[in-house]
Amino acid sequence: MIFAMLRVMALSLIRDRGALAMAFLLPPTIFVIFAAIFSGTSGDELELQVGYTVLAPSPVTERLETALRAEPGLRVLSDNPVDEAALRSAVEAGRADAGILVRSALDSPSDEAPIVVFVDPGKAMAGGIVAGQVQRLVAETLPEIGLARTAPLVEQLVGGFDPGQSARLAAGLEAIAADAGDTPAEGGGLVAQQVVGGGGNSGGAVTYYAGAVAILFLLFSAMQGAATLIEERNSGIVDRLAVGPAGTDVVVIGKYLFLTAQGVIQVGLIFLVAALAYSVDVSADPLAWLLTTLFAAMAASGLALFVASACTSKQQAQTISTFVVLVFSAIGGSMVPRYMMPPWLQDVGWYTPNAWTIEAYHGVLWRGEALADLTGSLLPLALTGLLGLLASIAISRARLRL
Amino acid sequence: MSANRFAADRGEAVLEVDRLDVRFGKRHVLRHLELEIGRSEVFGLLGPNGAGKTTLIRAICGRVRPASGDIRIVGQSNRDRHTLHHIGLVPQEIALYMHLTARENLDVFGALSGLSRSERRQAIAWAAHATRLDERLEERVDIFSGGWKRRVNIAAAILHQPDLLILDEPTVGVDVDARNELHEVIRDLSAGGMAVLLATHDLDQAEALCSRVGFLRGGVIGPQGAPRHLIDLAFQGGKEVMLELRRPPEAEGRAALAEAGFMPSHNTTIWTTLGMVIDETLTGLSARLESLGSPVREIRVREPGLDSLFLHLARNEAGPDR
Numbered sequence: 042m043i044f045a046m047l048r049v050m051a052l053s054l055i056r057d058r059g060a061l062a063m064a065f066l067l068p069p070t071i072f073v074i075f076a077a078i079f080s081g082t083s084g085d086e087l088e089l090q091v092g093y094t095v096l097a098p099s100p101v102t103e104r105l106e107t108a109l110r111a112e113p114g115l116r117v118l119s120d121n122p123v124d125e126a127a128l129r130s131a132v133e134a135g136r137a138d139a140g141i142l143v144r145s146a147l148d149s150p151s152d153e154a155p156i157v158v159f160v161d162p163g164k165a166m167a168g169g170i171v172a173g174q175v176q177r178l179v180a181e182t183l184p185e186i187g188l189a190r191t192a193p194l195v196e197q198l199v200g201g202f203d204p205g206q207s208a209r210l211a212a213g214l215e216a217i218a219a220d221a222g223d224t225p226a227e228g229g230g231l232v233a234q235q236v237v238g239g240g241g242n243s244g245g246a247v248t249y250y251a252g253a254v255a256i257l258f259l260l261f262s263a264m265q266g267a268a269t270l271i272e273e274r275n276s277g278i279v280d281r282l283a284v285g286p287a288g289t290d291v292v293v294i295g296k297y298l299f300l301t302a303q304g305v306i307q308v309g310l311i312f313l314v315a316a317l318a319y320s321v322d323v324s325a326d327p328l329a330w331l332l333t334t335l336f337a338a339m340a341a342s343g344l345a346l347f348v349a350s351a352c353t354s355k356q357q358a359q360t361i362s363t364f365v366v367l368v369f370s371a372i373g374g375s376m377v378p379r380y381m382m383p384p385w386l387q388d389v390g391w392y393t394p395n396a397w398t399i400e401a402y403h404g405v406l407w408r409g410e411a412l413a414d415l416t417g418s419l420l421p422l423a424l425t426g427l428l429g430l431l432a433s434i435a436i437s438r439a440r441l442r443l
Numbered sequence: 444m445s446a447n448r449f450a451a452d453r454g455e456a457v458l459e460v461d462r463l464d465v466r467f468g469k470r471h472v473l474r475h476l477e478l479e480i481g482r483s484e485v486f487g488l489l490g491p492n493g494a495g496k497t498t499l500i501r502a503i504c505g506r507v508r509p510a511s512g513d514i515r516i517v518g519q520s521n522r523d524r525h526t527l528h529h530i531g532l533v534p535q536e537i538a539l540y541m542h543l544t545a546r547e548n549l550d551v552f553g554a555l556s557g558l559s560r561s562e563r564r565q566a567i568a569w570a571a572h573a574t575r576l577d578e579r580l581e582e583r584v585d586i587f588s589g590g591w592k593r594r595v596n597i598a599a600a601i602l603h604q605p606d607l608l609i610l611d612e613p614t615v616g617v618d619v620d621a622r623n624e625l626h627e628v629i630r631d632l633s634a635g636g637m638a639v640l641l642a643t644h645d646l647d648q649a650e651a652l653c654s655r656v657g658f659l660r661g662g663v664i665g666p667q668g669a670p671r672h673l674i675d676l677a678f679q680g681g682k683e684v685m686l687e688l689r690r691p692p693e694a695e696g697r698a699a700l701a702e703a704g705f706m707p708s709h710n711t712t713i714w715t716t717l718g719m720v721i722d723e724t725l726t727g728l729s730a731r732l733e734s735l736g737s738p739v740r741e742i743r744v745r746e747p748g749l750d751s752l753f754l755h756l757a758r759n760e761a762g763p764d765r
Contacts, residue, residue, distance in 0.1 A: 275536070276534075276536050276537065276538050276539075277534025277535065277536035277537075277538035278538045278539070278540075280504070280506075280532060280534045280538065281532050281533075281534060281538045281552070281599065281600065282555055283504060283505075283506060283527075283532075284504045284505070284527040284530040284531075284532050285528065285555055285556050285557065285603075286525075286528055286555075286556065286557040287555040287556075287557070288524075291555065441506050442506060442507075442508065
């Protein structure tokens, strides 16, 4: 009897392609995505994009640049930002995950660290990683720098070197420089970190996650709402409307508008909580925030209606929706920041509305970008929404023609 | 709004189906189908599952492109989308929004039928009255019984006063009282001038309600006409006779029954014949069966109905060996 039940369950699973996909395709897919992300963060594949700017070029800074470019964990921008402002701008705009500024001679003792790592607060972990990498590279490839910076301190402590000692110290530093890479040394006090951006009035990490969570739930609720299209098809409501002047277009368009409006309210609530609990401020440019929210909701609604109209049953739609939302959210940065992903996965992420939504919110709320600067992020969202809607209308019309 | 807006046109053909052929790939689903329904006529489209009833309804509603033939509604081709607005469709399913009240549902479907707000107010009042729904308009549909849901289902289809009302199994799952009330509703709508196409498996319903019926089998529509006329034509005044035997007959008994036109039902002790003229043949057969060890327990004689005609047509189609 137990075997009979087992057989029923097995046959039901085998004959339900959606359940099969959920049971056996989604878990490895999500695993692959997360494995790619977290193996990256553990060091094997992580490649952070960095900008490198030197205010006073020297042979030492050239050696550091060579070492940085040779480091597999870093991708140095091909064109070095010309000055500090350009470097900060590259980090704020997201073109670089972190910026390395060499602001004074590395081998001269000074009160301030000669190297500063700029980082966006939404990518704080990237700053720590890059600072650590720079420290290590200096220690491995420029070991004389550490000694050169500490020698004057030692000289001060011992009451000064005589000329012979000074000559031997200089010769020793030259020899270490010649054998660079063989003698690890400490590079303490070389690198400092600075947070950049904040043109808007909000916390960078919070704005990142507010946007990430907003698009995740926009997708979930839109998928759920769009599934009523299938209920209406199955209950004969669409049959009834097919002979009326409205046809199925009004059904799809009506749902699109409703889901978009619902999405705007939903995101509004998320940002209300973010404002009350974390002081996220949308008041600086409410129009830009509203448009970002509107386009994100349109993208989620279009995508959801496309899935619902393409599916033949509610069960199938639920399966595919879950699949789409989880995969898009994982790849698009709603679960884990995209900079932590391997480069190929970051590139794939641009094919999800999540990545564009997060980018747009970060632009509005953290970088304080104007509406014109957001066009590049809003356009893909608007296109996704529009194409999803048109596809849904076309499929719904085609379904009426049997 | 008046239920008699069609009265002047009584008798005019509302639906004309002319040599309709529908194919799905290589499969011929409807063949050379001819059908005409006039105002105030209730036409019963009868047939087993898979006969093509749903395909015909979809073709009339413009959802299936015919391979050949024409469909006209109030004289206009249904290929013109505007012509479809003369149709009111009552799907077999309860095609309503369950969380809305009856009035809210009617308001939604009225708006989707293109009625203005003031037209909708009048239309809802008229449709609610026509379907005896007035007293429960403000209640949510999901708490209604099957019969009440069916009333709202019909009301939602007649808001725009269509010339042709298509009902697909309108009384499935309702009790006898509710069914009879729905019959009254349909009769009244027909009397008001609507042409009604009723697709049903329920032959008693068709006989009670339809002015004409047509049997659809294998994509071909058979004889059409008034139920009583078709029955009389098929059975020539004969009766439907059922013999219940005490024991299943042996070969000789089976031969005697077959010779008299009887066929076994699912149970070999029950044999029926259609269109039998009651005379001494039945007495002789009874005596013969008794002598062969299968005495008759009960003889039932009744006027043949549409179910008898349906069986008769099925047997004729299957051939004499069946």
